[in-house]
Amino acid sequence: MLxxxxxxxxxxxxxxxxLFTLRLMFK
Structure with missing residues (x-):
């Protein structure tokens, strides 16, 4: 279980x- x-x-x-990587790419 652990x-x-x-x-x-x-x-x-x-x-x-x-998600963080995608955010940096789109900015």
């Missing part, structure tokens, strides 16, 4: 990074 939580947290961080 492993799944860590995996979801890592995935969420990856999505946030992608």
């Amino acid at each position: 492993q799944r939580y860590r995996f979801e947290l890592l995935l969420l961080l990856l999505i946030v990074c992608a």
Whole structure:
């Protein structure tokens, strides 16, 4: 269960990074 939580947290961080990168590209 803990492993799944860590995996979801890592995935969420990856999505946030992608959104931040897109924001920098469009600005």
